[in-house]
Amino acid sequence: MSKRRILLSSPHMGGTETKYVQEAFSTNWIAPLGENVDRFEEQVKEFTGANAACALSSGTGAIHIALDLLKVEQGDIVLCSSLTFVASANPILYHGGKPVFIDSEMDSWNMCPKSLEKALKYYKMLGKKPKAVVVVNLYGQSARMDEIGEICRRYGVPIIEDAAESLGAVYKGRMSGTFGRFGIFSFNGNKIITTSGGGMIISNDEVLIERALKKATQSKENAAYYQHETVGYNYRLSNVCAGIGRGQMEVLEERIEQKRNIFDKYVAGLGDVDGIEFMPEIEGSYHTRWLSTMLIDPKKVGVSAGELIEHLGESNIEARHVWKPLHMQPLFDGSEYFHGGDDNAKYLFEHGICLPSDTKMTEAEINEVIGLCRERILAQELFA
Ligand SMILES: *Cc1c(COP(=O)(O)O)cnc(C)c1O
Numbered sequence: 001m002s003k004r005r006i007l008l009s010s011p012h013m014g015g016t017e018t019k020y021v022q023e024a025f026s027t028n029w030i031a032p033l034g035e036n037v038d039r040f041e042e043q044v045k046e047f048t049g050a051n052a053a054c055a056l057s058s059g060t061g062a063i064h065i066a067l068d069l070l071k072v073e074q075g076d077i078v079l080c081s082s083l084t085f086v087a088s089a090n091p092i093l094y095h096g097g098k099p100v101f102i103d104s105e106m107d108s109w110n111m112c113p114k115s116l117e118k119a120l121k122y123y124k125m126l127g128k129k130p131k132a133v134v135v136v137n138l139y140g141q142s143a144r145m146d147e148i149g150e151i152c153r154r155y156g157v158p159i160i161e162d163a164a165e166s167l168g169a170v171y172k173g174r175m176s177g178t179f180g181r182f183g184i185f186s187f188n189g190n191k192i193i194t195t196s197g198g199g200m201i202i203s204n205d206e207v208l209i210e211r212a213l214k215k216a217t218q219s220k221e222n223a224a225y226y227q228h229e230t231v232g233y234n235y236r237l238s239n240v241c242a243g244i245g246r247g248q249m250e251v252l253e254e255r256i257e258q259k260r261n262i263f264d265k266y267v268a269g270l271g272d273v274d275g276i277e278f279m280p281e282i283e284g285s286y287h288t289r290w291l292s293t294m295l296i297d298p299k300k301v302g303v304s305a306g307e308l309i310e311h312l313g314e315s316n317i318e319a320r321h322v323w324k325p326l327h328m329q330p331l332f333d334g335s336e337y338f339h340g341g342d343d344n345a346k347y348l349f350e351h352g353i354c355l356p357s358d359t360k361m362t363e364a365e366i367n368e369v370i371g372l373c374r375e376r377i378l379a380q381e382l383f384a
Contacts, residue, residue, distance in 0.1 A: 006317040006365050007358045009291060011194045012255065017247030024240045032057075034239035036246055041200070043249040047168075048175040050183065050202040052209035055237035055245070056216055059164040059186025059199035063134065064091035065215045065235065066160045066182040066201060069208060072097045072131045079119055079157075081111045081136040081143075082325040082337060083345040087186075088136050088162045089326050097131070101327040103339030108282045109293075109348055110143035111135050112340060113151055119338040120155040133159050137166035137176050138323075139279060139354070140192070140259065140288035145171050145179040160184065164199075167192055168256045170286035177202055182212075187241075192255055192290045193248035195241040256288045258359040262366060263289035266355055269370030273377060275300025292355045293322060295348070301377045305353045311376040312356075317369055322352030 020036050029035060041053040056062050072078055074096035080089045082101035092099045102119055105112035116133065123130055133152055135143050145161070152159050159180035163169075167185050169176035177183030187198035201212050214220070219232030237245075263278070270276050275297040281287040298304045303311075305321060312319045325345035327337040339345070356369055 003316060006356045006361060006369065008318045008320060008354060009190045009357050010360065011189050012359045014247050014251035016250055017244045020243030020246045021240055024243050029239045032236035032238050036239045036242035037237055040242040040245040040249065043246065044185070044200055044202065047249065047252070048178050048202060050178050051204045052206040053200055053202040054209050054213045054216060055242055056199040056201060056235045057237055058197060059184055059188065060087045060091060061233065061235040062184035062199040062201040063088065063160060063162065064094055065212050065233065066184060067091050067095050067097065067132060068215055069211055070132045070158055070181070077123060077128060077130040078132050078134060079116065079130050080134040080326070082327045083109065083138065083323055083348055084136040084162070084326060085323055086326065086329065086331070087164070088134050089332070099326070099332060100130070100336045100338070101332070103337070104344045104348060106344050107280055108141060108144060109138050109279055110141065111148060112344065113144055113147040115338045115340050116148060117151050120151065120157065124155065130157050133157055134162055135159055135180065136162040137169060139293050140166055140169055140290035141281065142166055142169050142171035142176045142285055144282065149179055164191065165290050166288065168252055168288045172284040178204065182208065187245055192259065192288060193245070193252050195237065195245040195248070198237045198241050198245060255359055259289040259357060262357050262361065263292045265366045266292050266370065269367070270294070270373055273301065289357065291357045294353055294355065295351045296353060297351065303377055305351055308353060308373060308376055312369065312372055315372055317372070318356055320354045322348050322354060324349050
């Protein structure tokens, strides 16, 4: 039985990408600047409604620059969602900052506003002001940005919105990524659209994005010779990769529709199982369903998340655990963690599964995944 591997989320080209890449070659703009970079930035601005954007070589680099512009230095506290990929917090360490983690709420799986306020109140009491809050929008859904925004305004702490997983999501009529002082996107190979590797930093403040561009190009001063007064990075996106991004932006809406359809099929096929619960879409939110994710209750279905992932793996199907929370990672041992009593992030990690959500999956492949999940759960019931 040699069948094609069913993947979690893999690159899915629209068709015009090679044309733009070819243009980069034919004009010899094989550099981290050029027409494709400019156009790609314009497209993201138009799509999100942000005033300014700067294309970068990764989402991680975008967070690194955002923290730099917010003047995060040695020993500074930066609050960050705990349930996320390590890239949300690694750049805090690059600056010598102290990451402090905030729990998720069960409704959105994203940062819990109450736990955030608890942390801000605590540090205010100690007379310490966090330099920034990194708010992550998981798996295609915005966090409760209205409540989180209001709390952060009250405490005077700026938000970096890690929208690496939520390009195209909408919250209360606004595009994900446009709520913070900075928003960041990733175009890594597994994201909803890709440039093979890349990222972007956006803001409604054009001056901030001008500064980000300068940071991303070694902080070169405007002079006839090489003049440098502050630290900089080499983080601009290649014009070749930006060509891929241009083509990908043309199919982004189609991909979101496909992702949402995949999710609907999983709900239709598994939603009736007592003990399976899909990631909720909160009120006022439009979830892209970048990854279809669900919780399984082993007490009800008799199978753990790990066992189900393993079962799918035996049929060459890629399913994964939900992110392991950063407060549980050895890298961040000793970091503070704020939660509301129950450790929701831990619960979501222990019971969550990311199902294959590849937009190239056929109907039959989605049904195969559903069938295998049901088979494993049923087998457990029969032999229990
Ligand atoms: C992918 C991802 C990033 C990092 O983006 P890269 O482009 O891979 O550096 C950051 N945060 C989250 C939540 C991500 O999923």
